[in-house]
Amino acid sequence: MSKPVKSTDREQAVLNLVFAALSDPVRREILTRLDGEELLVSELAQPFDISLQAVSRHIQVLVRAGLITQERTGRISRCRLDAEPIASAAGWINQYAKYWQQQFDTLVAFLPELDNSNTEDDSHGHDHSEDENQRD
Amino acid sequence: MSKPVKSTDREQAVLNLVFAALSDPVRREILTRLDGEELLVSELAQPFDISLQAVSRHIQVLVRAGLITQERTGRISRCRLDAEPIASAAGWINQYAKYWQQQFDTLVAFLPELDNSNTEDDSHGHDHSEDENQRD
DNA sequence: TTGATATTCAACCATATGATTGAATGTGCG
DNA sequence: CGCACATTCAATCATATGGTTGAATATCAA
Numbered sequence: 001m002s003k004p005v006k007s008t009d010r011e012q013a014v015l016n017l018v019f020a021a022l023s024d025p026v027r028r029e030i031l032t033r034l035d036g037e038e039l040l041v042s043e044l045a046q047p048f049d050i051s052l053q054a055v056s057r058h059i060q061v062l063v064r065a066g067l068i069t070q071e072r073t074g075r076i077s078r079c080r081l082d083a084e085p086i087a088s089a090a091g092w093i094n095q096y097a098k099y100w101q102q103q104f105d106t107l108v109a110f111l112p113e114l115d116n117s118n119t120e121d122d123s124h125g126h127d128h129s130e131d132e133n134q135r136d
Numbered sequence: 137m138s139k140p141v142k143s144t145d146r147e148q149a150v151l152n153l154v155f156a157a158l159s160d161p162v163r164r165e166i167l168t169r170l171d172g173e174e175l176l177v178s179e180l181a182q183p184f185d186i187s188l189q190a191v192s193r194h195i196q197v198l199v200r201a202g203l204i205t206q207e208r209t210g211r212i213s214r215c216r217l218d219a220e221p222i223a224s225a226a227g228w229i230n231q232y233a234k235y236w237q238q239q240f241d242t243l244v245a246f247l248p249e250l251d252n253s254n255t256e257d258d259s260h261g262h263d264h265s266e267d268e269n270q271r272d
Numbered sequence: 273t274t275g276a277t278a279t280t281c282a283a284c285c286a287t288a289t290g291a292t293t294g295a296a297t298g299t300g301c302g
Numbered sequence: 303c304g305c306a307c308a309t310t311c312a313a314t315c316a317t318a319t320g321g322t323t324g325a326a327t328a329t330c331a332a
Binding site for chain 4: 156160162186187189190193194197210211212
Binding site: 024051 | 289290291292293297298299300
């Protein structure tokens, strides 16, 4: 239950941007689709119902958060995941994840039908997802 | 570099709320202060410059995201961390953290003094944060 | 009951966000 | 050159967010 360390304002600003960027499902899906390959703006935009311009702005939000970079060659712009700021976010969240996970394990111990094997990183498929914990 | 799994709409909704909740520094600090102890709304509010009412609403945002719970006894309301939804967020982000961290390591291998340009305080300090960008 | 305390609710305001459409920029190519 | 293409910029709109102050609710205590 170690207390998280205090961060600088700068780190806080990064976390603000990163978490805000991650709070939108379109942007998360963009990141998902960029996992492992580079894509053009137009390719990224294609599956979405919103306009290309809207996607372009989502991409800019991700760029500002440092989560992706764009490399423009000619008139096309390739997007790829970038590494740095997510480490801050992952670091921050994982401090809590430890505590939360521990609490979660306790919870699971009381609710045996939930699979408690996700204490570690099989979490790709983590499936305690019948949450009725949030509204709306 | 395994592709992340598709999530349900419900999971997406949880992630929306959780990441949005985490995007505010006041709320993150509330969580930080709740790591290991329960606190009253008024105790939580005390170090902040904003009104008690504003803090109360931040707390409600965290409750809606499932990150904390409030237990009211009499006129006081104790807040404590809650476990479940953060597991989703941690799971989600960690899928990427692996990829990102690997990329980051590669980057660092090429640029041993990566951050001497502008960053100072730790290994992933990153500097595009003179930030003008979000509301607060 | 009266009054102080703890918290929430409500109304309001300023700003941010996400979407749209239309115009602008810039590049590739016939 | 002149036009199609890829992307961004700009204006606009509706809604969400975060802050304020003041009132309401509820509990404790004298």
